[in-house]
Amino acid sequence: MSVVLMYHALYRGEDTTAIDQEDLPYAVSEANFIAQLDLLKAKNVGLFDSDSSVPDIIITFDDGHQSNLDIAAPLLQARGMSAYFFITSNFIDQRSGFMSGEQLRRLAQMPGMSIGSHGVTHQFFDDLTVDESRTELVDSRTHLELLTGMSCQSISFPGGRYNEQTLDLLKAAGYRQWFGSEIGTVSEALCFNSPETPSVDIDEQTLLVQQQQNPISRVAVRRNTTLEEFERMTRPDESYFRRHRRRGQIKLLVRRLLGNRLYHGLYKILSAR
Template sequence: MNSPKMCLVLFLVPCLLVLTALAEAQDGTLRRIRVPILMYHYVSPLPQDADTLRVGLTVRPAVFRDQLAWLREAGYSSISLDQLYGALNEGDPLPPKPVILTFDDGHVGHFSIVMPLLQEAGFVGTFFIISERVDARDPLHLGREQLVAMAAQGMHIESHSRSHRDLRGLDRDLLVYELLGSRESLEAWTGVAPGVIAWPFGYHDELARQVARETGYRMALGTRAGVWQDSTGLFDLARIRVNRNLTLQNLEALLRADWLEEREAS
């Protein structure tokens, strides 16, 4: 029998696991906070030639307005990802029913439709931008002037990589190109360096997370479904996908739900 050694191993392994987890939180405290992060793509009328993907990812402006009115009525306050970071890392206080409203891919409707509706409801939004599409001056996507105007009006502009490619399996140079490249462009345009990246399609691997840390990001969002955020999971925060057919009852149920982790890709 080797029981003293076995006891030591049984004692040390959980200690090491706890210490590894603690290393993530700045003040050494593990925190798990219930902060739903809603994920939108298109908020616009449907074009005539919309394909299935576009149909599925589109929320009509009237429906979006109703969702915001419902959130307001139900007592939710929109917060920024910076506030979530402070809460997870330092224990900073948050309003009673915090929610984060995020919009992926930098569609032009985020300026012309989403921002005015957010302002009407008294909310702020966080917008994840693909910097190459801004450079390309694609009229379907936000331009520099619009990003500057949105930032000036208190909206949060963050990174969705440079080209929106799947970042898994890329070498370090390509990851730096994607992650630092978009960060520097956005900083040059808005004057604020993004601290958060939304992984394209929700995909990431260990090297992508490492290079994101090295290039100045302090949090990342995927498409993992959930409402709980954890100080040990800052590079894979959970979100709630808002799709075309989501009713207010569905949204309320999702905000109330405490489901376990579940993978899904966009």
């Protein structure tokens, strides 16, 4: 059983000026990130690939914030840990605080750091037409491959939003692994049909090909995540996951009632307080 952690931006000390207000609830301080990594010393931290045993913990980052390169990657490398970095391609060289093309290339060249897609524009896939979804999937992957010179065959959905048409388009668009935001643990045997599952070479990495249609579950690490809570999520404590799955179901119901636009607008208002 594996636990996939979802991070976003990191920050040093109390300086959060490089992080937008609405992103602050998911921003983690460098000190907290170090303490969290230290708790994982006895764990097998890796990727869903064929080069090692099944990892206990998989670390992922969404969006492509500059702190992923400046803070996260060196700390991970120093501990021999790998991670997925899911990049919104239109943020590259365009959005303040996010990586440039040159910085992304540096990250992609670091051993154990796997670059995946987070869409082109960060639009929610369940708001898009089939053609718009296909464009987001294909263009983001193409852009990332041109910038890094490496194959991009994994994706996480912005906001964890997707629908059946999104899932139907994935393999034709060249993806072999896809991650959501639904909280849960991951059974490699169910997700990848190991050990018979074929794998795909991604330069020096060999990612397993996902068999289940639903996205790989993750658990979000937030600014207010305590070490006690982090220990429970990475143990993993099933009672913790049950409780948060119930909360997630309530949020999903509210989102379906309000729609993505109103729901996200409400989130932005609350995050600004």
